[in-house]
Amino acid sequence: MRGRVRVRFLDTRPLRGSRSFRDLWIGTSASQLGGQMANVAVLAQVWDLTGSPVGTGAIGLATGLPMVLFGLLGGTLADTFDRRTVVRATTAGQLLAAAGLCAQALADNRDVLVLLALVAVGTSCSALGAPARRTFPVRLLPGDQVAAGLALTNVSFQAAMLTGPAMAGLIIARWDFPAAYAAQAVATAISMLAVIRLPAMRPEGADAAGGRRRPKRGGWRIVLRRPTLWGSMATDLSATLLAMPVALFPLVNEIRFEGDPQTLGLFLSAVAVGGITAGLLSGTVTRRRRGGLVQLCAAGVWGLALACFGLAGPLWLALGCLAVAGAADTVSVVTRGALVQWETPDAYRGRVSSVEHVSGVAGPELGNFRGGLVASATSASFSLVLGGLSAVLAVAAVAATNAPLRAYRTPSAAAKPAAPGVTDAAAAGQAG
DSSP: OHHHHHHTTTTOOHHHHHHHHHHHHHHHHHHHHHHHHHHHHHHHHHHHHHHHHHHHHHHHHHHHHHHHHHHHHHHHTTTOOOOHHHHHHHHHHHHHHHHHHHHHHHHTTHHHOOOOOOOOHHHHHHHHHHHHHHHHHHHSSSOOOOOHHHHHHHHHHHHHHHHHHHHHHHHHHOOOOOHHHHHHHHHHHHHHHHHHHSOOOOTTTOOOOOOOOOOTTTTHHHHHOOOOHHHHHHHEEEEEEHHHHHHHHHHHHHSSSSHHHHHHHHHHHHHHHHHHHHHTHHHHHOOSSSSSHHHHHHHHHHHHHHHHHHHSSHHHHHHHHHHHHHHHHHHHHHHHHEEEEHOOOOOOOOHHHHHHHHHHHHHHHHHHHHHHHHHHHOHHHHHHHHHHHHHHHHHHHHHHHHHHHOOOOSSSSSSOOOOOTTTTHHHHHHHH
């Protein structure tokens, strides 16, 4: 009975069984916390310099464009060079950018373009290293622990979302912007030390000396050739493009809750609380081998929860709907991440991870834009309900047309993904 209860909670086997993954998790957690603190500091400093929503909106441009452009390039780098080397170099670049942010704050910089340029440099380095970093868990953990490893990483991210902004606010209030940027630099240095301790991770087929090699062809096309891959990414895009609520939070708060800024903060916190709760209970999900079906169900719950949020009147009900949505998002992200890594042969993982990364960044941003446009022509409630129900229908369409994704089973032990010539159905049969 005790074992049955334990598996319902966060599966910590990756931290207990793999020193390398433990190092990676500590470094990633530190980096995530530092990033959340820096986000608040940049937002506050840009507002201080410009006093304009156009200025703060430019932060999205300084982060979004480099993320898309360099994210795809990072996929090629990850399939060409030792992935540990790629992440070491890009983390060093992030550390230099963090030091630059601290220096400009100490120098009392009044040029917003300098600040945004440093933000763009740090984001570019992060985007270049992200695809390689995403391939680490599947190389460091047994097959039946990959999803658990991703769940642990997601929990640390949700915790950083909750605590990072609050910590940044306290630090800025007491010691001003340089201290917040210094905290980010320290966190990035911890991440750098963790990466240095990792073993070499050359793409399969690289020469023994770890030198440059030409990536195998078809790295981008493999996403379209494997129904499990395009189905998993289409499921995520269906949910984020059609039912992203964040841009509508201020309008909903203004109409229903008198524009109370504390209520607006509660909206964001409710999503994070739901995500953390799902992460802490993720043992129930990560040990299930029907990863594709779990992701489809979670994406459907996300859409329904946000449609209900669009209709919710009492604050407690609105927050409950957002918490459910946050929990569903965590389940979807974890299962999708494990599925994509295991369904992609190692020689292609960098490029496929870059596609997943870019879609994960662009989908929510475009979804927020879509939601704002619909709300401006109709209402916030109509936009949320329409978006949520449309997402459910789109996810249902993916499920109905993609049998390999519905039938997909994650490996039960360490095993190499199928080669490109093996069909998804065959791979699923071997995994089962």
